[in-house]
Amino acid sequence: MSWLHLLILSPFIYTILIPFLYKSFRRIHTGWFVLPLPLILFACLIKQVKIVAKGSVLSYVARWIPSLGIDFVVYLDGLSLMFGLIITGVGALVVLYSVFYLAKEREALHNFYVYLLLFMGAMLGLVFAENVLVLYLFWELTSISSFLLIAFWYQRKSSCYGAQKAFMITVAGGLAMLAGVLLLANITGTFSIQEMISQFSLIRNNPTFIAAMLLLLLGAFTKSAQFPFHIWLPDAMEAPTPISAYLHSATMVKAGIYLIARFTPIFGGSMLWFWLVTGVGLLTLFWASLVAIRQVDLKAMLAYSTVGQLGLIICLLGIGSAAFYYGTGVTEPLYTTAILAAIFHLVNHSTFKGCLFMVVGIIDHEAGTRDIRRLGGLLNIMPVTFTLAVIGGFAMAGLPPFNGFLSKEMFFTGVLNASQFGIFHLETWGKLIPVVAWIASIFTFVYCLIFVTRPFLGKHHPQKLEKITREAHLGMLISPALLASLVILFFFFPNDLAKYILYPTMAAILPGFTAIDSGLGPIRAWHGWTPELFMTLGVVTAGLVVYFAFRKWPRIIRLPSRFTWNALYDGILEKTEELSGRVTGSYMTGRLRDYLIYIFVGFIILTAGTMVINGSFAFDLTTNSPVLFYEFVLFFVVIGAAVLVLRGRTRLASVVALGVVGYLIAGFYVILRAPDLALTQIVVETVTTVLFLLCLYFLPRWNEEKPEGFRRFDFVIALGVGLTVTSLALAASGNNLFDSISWFYEQAYELAGAKNIVNAILVDFRGFDTMFEILVLCIGGLGVHTLIKLYLEGRKSK
Amino acid sequence: MHIDYSLLSTEIALAILGLIVFTLGLTLPSRSTNRGLGAFAIFGLLIVLGITVSFWGTQAELLAGMYLIDNFSVFFKILALVAAILIVFGTMSYANNNLSRQLEYYSTIIFATLGMIIMISAGDFITLYIGLELMTVSFIILVAFRKTDGHSLEAGIKYLILAGVSSAVLLYGLSLIYGATGTVYILELAELVTAGTISPLLVFGLVLLVAGFGFKISAAPFHMWAPDVYEGAPTPITAYLAVGSKAASFAILVRVFVGGLAGMQEQWATLLAVLAAISILLGNLVAIPQTNIKRMLAYSSIAQAGYIMVGLLTASPEGIKGVMFYAFIYLFATIGAFVVVCAVYEKTKSDEIASYAGLSQRSPLAAAVMLISLLSMAGIPPLAGFVGKFYLFTTITDNFMWLVYIGLIMSMVSVYYYLRVALVMYRDEPTDPTPIKMGAAVNVTLIIAMVATLVLGIYPTPLSELSNIAAQSFFTW
Structure with a gap:
């Protein structure tokens, strides 16, 4: 146990206190009790920044399940530290915000904060875990807590639908990831991520390399809501807004990015990885930005925009992975700019998207709706909120003087660089990347503009709203304002951020990277009339055109609802239920006769199948003693009696015939000179027949007096069983027997x-x-x- | 021949306990004794449990290998006894209200336990079969125990006939193996059956054995009885069938296949792998549309049987350990779920999933236990089920990777239908919002089940080490 273990576990431990605090201090909002925890954790992590920036890495071990070689190893490097800071920092702001967002009188606050802390602990565990199984464990725990939080207002059907969808998709991805890491563990013989990385060449030469990669990516793409798995994120917006801001934009959805970044040293450099990561990211960016434009619900718009921005970051990581084409990774700026841009944008996205979500929360809270068709003219009523929206929105659109501008410029640099790599067919196909990225940026610009203008400008229609709208409570404005100030701060001091956070993170992804001889110049807002700047100007111009021509757009980009991925998801669930319903209905009839048929068919297949496969059907009759006349007589009488059992007109006749079979078997024993066996058989047979006849007295009358018709199917099965058993017996008699039992x-x-x-x-x-x-x-x-x-x-x- | 009867203390004590409980049930006429009888049975079972625990570490055979006592058997005996105790304890009020004036109930449960214990320790085929029969006959009686319910009687008859068929198949298989090797002793069998000496007869015996045991552990395609019987039987009996009967059958399955027929591993491993895959697929897919919770749990138990079978495939100590670990944590999850089913039935008189609407408001504890139990069965970390599945599946990553994928995908499917129960419990408004009052005994049982599932998920080391020791003892004969 170390301080880092405690840091991960402290939220879990704290959850135990929450219900008591909630019950004993009903008059104080439970959020106030929760708030100190993320603050303290944030402070703890901030202290590490300087140490990690110097290039050192901390790692602690706690024994956990030694029998499996699973140790709870925690690992603190630049990458996990950056995530840790986001988790605790945004976490603290979200808790503060929620204090004002959720009314203490109405909501089940104890549940809310228990789930929130569970999530925080799980997320911290995820990023600090060094063992892949521990990583998986926390990965699924984030899915569970996300499920609980989305379904927080469980009375709403849509909440439950969204929660279920999110859970199904992310847990499915989690399982795929588990399979992937198990494959990796199989190859390398270790569960430790760092040891896996050190054996990367072993992994690359293994035939299961591609399978492991695909499975791992499946996990990352589902978690980070990449196309076509993005469908869960918009539905997850049913969660309370602080949760959307925290889980579904700042932290949990970035777990997939974390995973990709973590495993880039292993998989990077492979062409499939490059194109999958870059391509899916780019496609997601394009598609989500396009769809975001026609959203009328502000939160849905943000959801799609989150999907798109995650795609952007993933695309950049994909481009940067080309650095590993040359072994352990080159550190030339040509490759590394993309990675730097990815990390920088990830940090920026957490700030401006968090701010925007909180703004939406405020609008929802004060105006009672998030529908842009009903909102308008809020500028005069909520000037502070408007300011925050402008800062967040323009940062997302990539305008100065906000941090989004810097990372967007770097994004353009990254995609432009891609075509110069000269590998992976990039000299031709690589030209496509900047084009798609540029078009997607136009859409991004448009929806940012919509977000900023539609609710705030235009005319205010109080009659469309259920509430009288006012400016939000001061407490609710603190958190977004802090984030907004970071948005601006990062624009003016990007190089300090880079020195302490971004470069150490890069060093964690690229083993050979050092900030000093990286060749990356300082991040600057102005670097001359570069192609990137022209691209930005193009985005703004084209975006404005699109925005003003917007009214004609919605119909063009609307797909028929039957062809959407959502319809596919719903359809799969529906069809699976239908199918299994039909399967159940057809074979679980509740009738014993049917069950016996299944069992006997299973028996025939198993036994006869084995016989055929083993080729053991052979038997040798030459050594057998000759068949006597008596035996023939008995044989045919037994058969006759057995037929009578089936064809008997009354039960009595059948039972008597059954008795005859038994007595004749005793006859066989007599002929084969086993008098004691014969005696036993006769006694047993007598007793059973008598008992059987006694039972007949109690049985209800047989409705069909006629014997049932000839059932061909039953006959075939009976014949099959008979043949199987007979050949089994013959095969058995041909077997070389052991010592006599005389x-x-x-x-x-x-x-x-x-x-x-x-x-x-x-x-x-x-x-x-x-x-x-x-x-x-x-x-x-x-x-x-x-x-x-x-x-x-x-x-x-x- | 000298016989050390002290080695049979567990069995003797249990038989005596069963007879005392039976006699008390006959001689004490008043209805008020019912509760007292249950308490007495639990008390007695606890003593037997204590005796069994004291055998931990003993490695001995009785009558030239007819009866084996090692840590492996002690582990499963403890499991069977713990299951019996928890079920009797947790469902006492259900039994009092629904099975009134049938005082043979407790003694029959004890005899069923005795059957399991004989089976678990059996060292030869005849003893094995007798233990199996004792267990099965007791269960036939118990399944048909609800006199007023046609379902219960129907289930009893189905169980009787299908168990009869399965016993016949099993006996046939055992006799073929005897025919091929000339021994009924499992330890002798292990020496006789080596890779070079496999006759076709032995293979047939093996196949029939698989079919026969397939019934007992309700593995597909021999699972047909399970849903109907699980639904019709009184709920405590369903729980005991799902936990005790299955665990004991797995114990003997391990004993015969890994202990006796390890030389034929090549032959049976593929067969068992296919059966495990079918069980996992079928059990999970068919569980989806179920509307009756007992039926749903029946199908999920078919799938669980498939998961446990995975542990046998490698015939290694790790696999056996996985089987034992999983059987133990499955016990807590299953008992947790079924005790909730009992408690809900008592209030609503219904086993339909729909009647669980709003359970979280009517009884938060019951809903939480149900949720945790179901998620553990689905194998979601950090609950115990995940660790168990992990132990099982890591053993086969080398040879049966396809089975690992089936297991993973089907775990996902199981999440879906388990989650539906969770949604009904947590989302829907109850039709009758009165809280469900459960007795202290039920609460204690539920809390034990829940805590065990959570703790063993987060810190599995103690149980894992115990099962490791037990698995080692299995291989030291």
């Missing part, structure tokens, strides 16, 4: 003084078994007694 006969007389071998075996050689068998019979008797008692009682009560 020993028993001699011993039976000499040791036990018995003249009947059956008796001797029962009471002497297997005395214990007989005793237990008697016990079984007793229990059987008791059962009969009980059931008769029940029957009599049932009659009495009637």
